[in-house]
Amino acid sequence: MTNAEISDSIPGKFWDLSSSFVVLNLSMNQIPGKLPNLSTKNCTFRYFDLSSNLLDGPLPPFPSSVTILRLSQNMFSGPLSYFCETEAPDLYDLDLSDNQLSGELPSCWMQFRRLFFLNMAKNNLSGKISSSLGYLKDVVLLRLQDNKLSGELPSLENCTELRVVDLGANKLSGKIPTWIGPSLTKLLVLRLKSNEFYGSIPSSLCSLPALHVLDFSKNNLSGALPPCLPNITAYSSMSPEVKDNSEVGFVQLVWKGILIEFGENLKLLRSIDISSNNLSGDIPESVTSLLRLISLNLSSNNFTGVLPNNFGQLEMLESLDLSRNQISGSIPPSFSSLHFLGVLDLSYNNLSGRIPLSTQLQSFNASQFTGNLGLCGQPLTPECPGDVTTEYPSVPNGSGSDKNKQDGDGLISLGFYVSLALGFIIGFWSVCGTLVLKTSWRYAYFRFIDDIKARIM
Template sequence: MLDLSFNMFEGIIPLPQYSGEMLDYSSNCFSSMPPNISTQLEDTSYFKASSNKLSGNIPPYFCSTELTILDLSYNNLSGSIPSCLMEDNNALQVLNLKENQLSGQLPHNINESCKFEALDLSDNQIEGQLPRSLASCKYLEALDIGHNQISDSFPCWMTALPGLEVLVLKSNKLFGQVSPSIDYEKSTCEFPRLRILDLASNNLSGTLTEGWFIRLKSMMVEVVNETSVMEYNSYQNQVYQVNTVLRYKGYAVSFTKILITLVFIDVSNNAIHGSIPGAIGELVLLQVLNMSHNSFTGPIPSQFVYLHQLESLDISSNGILGEIPQEISSLDFLTTLNLSNNMLEGRIPESPHFSTFDNSSFMGNTGLCGPSLSKQCSNETPPSSALHNSKEKSADVMLFLFVGLGLGVGFAVAIVVIWVLPLRKKS
């Protein structure tokens, strides 16, 4: 083993004379790799050179190695991904090329003996479609191709990946409908192991169907797992942990360890319309739900009351109608709420927990009222002091009326006594 990580080494990456099972050069200032690297990696299974200053194309000689984990993320590598790295290499389990300057299309003839378990190609400039041959990677658990230029429909064909748990396709050019609209197609778009789904900032449209959500079984029933995070073992049980960046509670958060318990759905910034499916309420393990900046209409589903693990709910900037269900105020884990810029109306639910949300959670809903907006509802019972003042004012008005009436009657009697009676006597 050779670990030189987290230093300030520069120049060419130094390789040990007789190879090494595990080589870690991450977080340095290395600028290049030696030309004879393939002959010196014969026995290497773990090679990590992330967060350096490596530039140029990815050397194709990585293809002729027996590497199981290759991490070249956070560098300045350019050009296209060598096709042999994904199509011919039968040993790679983890390939991380995140945040480089890679371009071109993904290799489309991935080997049927593919052993990929985690694939991270996010934050590059990759174009074209997702390779359908990825369906050959039966062991794939995490796929992150976010922040690229992928132009394709939602990959229902990935249901062929039985162990897929993390699917991040945000900030691409995906189009079309997410869930099938025809009943017989629904069974072809199942993701029973999926726990993290990020489709934010694409061009997705159509509606979301009830039946599609009830097939997300891992978001309903807790899966018993020996480890608490997604990780992969290499030489002498050296652990490589998968990481990703998700929008969590309004902020872009880097999860250096993906917890097995994290359950996350983000379909924000698309063109999805129709009502929000009540079946989402069956995803009882859901922690983060972001459906903001779409064209959803209809009410907030009352079934949300069953989302007892929910920590963050954002359905802002839609066309949501009706009242806020009173039941939502009982979600005790909810710490981030954004219902702004909709067409909601009525009284904001009152509870000690709900009162912690400020004006920004509800603004842009002209029909809403309640303490959180400092706008009193018109049909609310006025406080006791106001009632007391109102009674006093009523009493004063009545007293004034009686006094006025008494003065009027007295004046009329006086006129009769002084003028009318003497005149009648004379006549």
């Protein structure tokens, strides 16, 4: 009875009548009230979906038969201690996201070792992430983003089936663990955005061959960008596409400046976002080998040096943000090959020289290039210094200025008129003066003219 506009609470006797039910789906209604202790009821639910309702109160224990439990988008509150009384060894899909749950994550995950999907995002959970999550060896999706979790990330190196790890928008700290790369080789999404991680980006992350989305933005990371990123073969063309039929759920990402929730189309995306950190050094030339990359955001860091010459090799790029760094030099001519760019921001760097000409680059707003004092050309400025222009040098008196304006292209000057007059005088008197002074030449000239007249008549 999903999306059936039910707005009344569930009667207590309903649970006593449900002993033969296997699937209960009352999602997307407006059902209020609290849930009783269902572990004491004679329930045989395996699929239990009450998501998108108005249920509140603490989470009770559930029947041991449950395998799918979806309670997202309600108003459940309080700690998860009662939920740990649930003894459901076959539970593989648990979605408690978008509620008001608080307190620390429980340490009872060893009793749910068959969990595939764990989603507790968008709550008020706090404290450290329990190391007991490491018992979930079959977990594919781990979503704990938008909470208040703190401390260092515990070891999950035994969770080798993980495809999505989303821990964004918490208060996690410490260094990014080096075990992530060698252990989580099937990882598609690694999102640690908006936390307090510090230190350098470990080169062990380059051992993630299937990674599609890397988001470390808004942390305190420092050091250089690892030059081994092309080892992440999902970003390069060094190996054929690996098909992964695992469900990845939904992941929120900033795409072209807008927060968008990606589902199955996430597998088509290739994105790196390490913006708003303290990274420094040059952008390595190896970045230009990420031929499948669609979105790259390195903005608001301390990158220096020049842009790699072969940036134009990234022909699949649709979004590129390198703004607010200290990058110098010119924009490589190869930028003209980035024909699919829908978002480009190179503002507030130390770039100089002419913006390369292309249909794509000149279509962007001037604000995407502003803050580069030495940069010139469309769309930032009409021309560059040294270009041939129609402007004329100023002269001391107004008549001279008017005269230059009348001369059109600025090439006709006073010297031109002097040369013209001298040439006329010399040429005229060279011919006519000879005829005046030499009688025989004058007679010959007039005889020649008379002969021409006679022949015409």
